[in-house]
Amino acid sequence: MSAFLWNALSFIVALGILVTVHEFGHFWVARKNGVLVKRFSIGFGKALIRWRDRQGTEFVIAAIPLGGYVQMLDERVDPVLPQFHDLAFNHKTVWQRMAIVSAGPVANLIFAVFLLWLMYLVGVPEVKPVVASTQSQSIAALAGVGADEQIIAINGRQARDIRTVNLLLVEQLGRSEIRLTLQQRNSLQVQERILDIRNWQFNPETESVFTSLGINLLLPQATTTLAVVSKNSAAERAGLQVGDTIQAINDQPITAWAEIDRLIKDNPEIPLNIRVLRDGQLLSLQATPELSQAADGFSQGLLGIVPMASPWPEDLRYTQRYGIFAAVNEGISQTWQLTRLSFAMVAKLVTGDLSVKHLSGPISIAQGAGSTASMGLIAFLSFMALISVNLAVINLLPLPILDGGHLMYLVVELIRGKPVSERAQEIGFRFGALVLLMLMGIALLNDISRL
Numbered sequence: 001m002s003a004f005l006w007n008a009l010s011f012i013v014a015l016g017i018l019v020t021v022h023e024f025g026h027f028w029v030a031r032k033n034g035v036l037v038k039r040f041s042i043g044f045g046k047a048l049i050r051w052r053d054r055q056g057t058e059f060v061i062a063a064i065p066l067g068g069y070v071q072m073l074d075e076r077v078d079p080v081l082p083q084f085h086d087l088a089f090n091h092k093t094v095w096q097r098m099a100i101v102s103a104g105p106v107a108n109l110i111f112a113v114f115l116l117w118l119m120y121l122v123g124v125p126e127v128k129p130v131v132a133s134t135q136s137q138s139i140a141a142l143a144g145v146g147a148d149e150q151i152i153a154i155n156g157r158q159a160r161d162i163r164t165v166n167l168l169l170v171e172q173l174g175r176s177e178i179r180l181t182l183q184q185r186n187s188l189q190v191q192e193r194i195l196d197i198r199n200w201q202f203n204p205e206t207e208s209v210f211t212s213l214g215i216n217l218l219l220p221q222a223t224t225t226l227a228v229v230s231k232n233s234a235a236e237r238a239g240l241q242v243g244d245t246i247q248a249i250n251d252q253p254i255t256a257w258a259e260i261d262r263l264i265k266d267n268p269e270i271p272l273n274i275r276v277l278r279d280g281q282l283l284s285l286q287a288t289p290e291l292s293q294a295a296d297g298f299s300q301g302l303l304g305i306v307p308m309a310s311p312w313p314e315d316l317r318y319t320q321r322y323g324i325f326a327a328v329n330e331g332i333s334q335t336w337q338l339t340r341l342s343f344a345m346v347a348k349l350v351t352g353d354l355s356v357k358h359l360s361g362p363i364s365i366a367q368g369a370g371s372t373a374s375m376g377l378i379a380f381l382s383f384m385a386l387i388s389v390n391l392a393v394i395n396l397l398p399l400p401i402l403d404g405g406h407l408m409y410l411v412v413e414l415i416r417g418k419p420v421s422e423r424a425q426e427i428g429f430r431f432g433a434l435v436l437l438m439l440m441g442i443a444l445l446n447d448i449s450r451l
Helices: 003-032 082-087 094-122 139-143 162-170 234-238 257-265 324-351 362-375 377-395 403-416 422-450
Strands: 037-052 058-072 124-127 131-134 149-154 177-184 190-196 215-217 222-229 245-249 272-278 281-287 290-293 299-302 305-309 317-320
Touching: 003 037, 003 058, 003 094, 003 362, 003 377, 094 124, 094 324, 094 377, 094 403, 124 162, 124 377, 131 139, 131 149, 139 190, 149 162, 162 324, 222 234, 222 257, 234 281, 245 257, 257 299, 324 377, 362 377, 362 422, 403 422
Parallel strands: none
Antiparallel strands: 037 058, 124 317, 131 215, 149 177, 177 190, 222 245, 222 305, 245 272, 272 281, 290 299
């Protein structure tokens, strides 16, 4: 199966499940509050599959898998016979309507807890964040962060794996300092370092949050043996194969992957004589790197090879696994952390601490779904938990076209004792739709530029 089809299928599965959970939240609470649900649709456009239940609700799976909706009986939309007024959404109390509107995002948060609970019940492979070195004159180096120190807390919040440390560091964008708690790798000695981040520049498109601070983590190193030779690449045309160990390029002995990387990038469209070791035999091949454009806009060579990595140091790897009840607590804790981070990122977009060029759209989400699905169940569950939380947070934003906007109107109604005027709501919906379309357009353009 091609990468495109795999990404598309993974995207449809992930989004379909998350949208169904979201809309089921609205549906279930509406039914519990005596509202007649006319239609429950997963997707938009032409109905591919449809059926009705005993209460008259039409269930639909539609052709465009980019969302869904729950259509309730509401006399503000369609005429309602007097005998059915009690079944209409607009005739319910403010508190009931608030419960129905908020049920979608809440369902996504509960589902995220379930996904994370399942992950920690099975066991999550984790890696300790140990510093290998710091870059000269970097933020970390100036703060005194040294080699063989493990990060165990960020601003007092415990974080003993790379994934959690990464999330907590990103959350600090826009602040003036970060307080790192570090422990020597082979001792119990603990110390704190204060990172001055007033001039911190972080571009997630080109670097990790660690390297942006000048921290090089202790990770498996790239070897000179090939793990991947891309299809239809210059390397494949030259006869390079997975498992080949590069010994020399243009008679220059090779001892590290960095040397291979440099020679390929510095010689676009120039033939390179490559000596490889294959099954105990030395072979001489000639490969010509293709001309490609780097992220900085400059031209460079591309051969289409990926190196094997050395094994992880055993003392850095561990599996985080909990029992049935402890996994629930961990799921709630991780969901709260993701929710807090998501709201923090939205706030940083508003304040300008985070650029809108970092927004991701459906193409990036599809790629993320495909890559995590390829990595296995745990990675895919983690991805779905993150997207489920993001879906909840986005829907809670106070834009009138979203659940958060509806809640905002209902809060105003609760305070005033009467609904917001239809004219004000119409203006609000138009404004909300404009903002949402603008953000979606930016995200889609970002996706295309990344491609």
